[in-house]
Amino acid sequence: MPQLPQRIWSDEDWERIQRGYASRDMDEKWDVFTEGEVVFLHRSWTGNGAYAATFAPVDGGGWRIARAVVERDPERYRGTDDDYDCLMLELVISAIVLGEPASDLRSKLVELTRRKSGAADAPAGLIQHSVLGLRSDS
16 A cells, blocks of 8 residues: 555554454444454455555554555455545544544545545445444444
């Protein structure tokens, strides 16, 4: 991926990210697991991998994404927009794995999706649910 999220996750966040996230029902769209320092984000219904992000420690503490790849086979993943993929990578980790509200990222997702699709009046909730899905709190 030519663009990467610039966020630095805390050491505590990294510990939680390493535990991953397993979808529990049809409204949850993502499964996330980690092998070593690589975090894999797969679509829950198909099992297809969309992203793989390699994390690296940051001097002074915390972790950041040092490199990432995104699936570009259109039969497995229809995304082709670098801005969208950078945003989704950070949003899935923040909102789904860590359970953060991620309001700013969610707003950017809605704005970017509306602009890309030409559907300026598409409801925000519909956009978020269709690509991000829900997260079980249990």
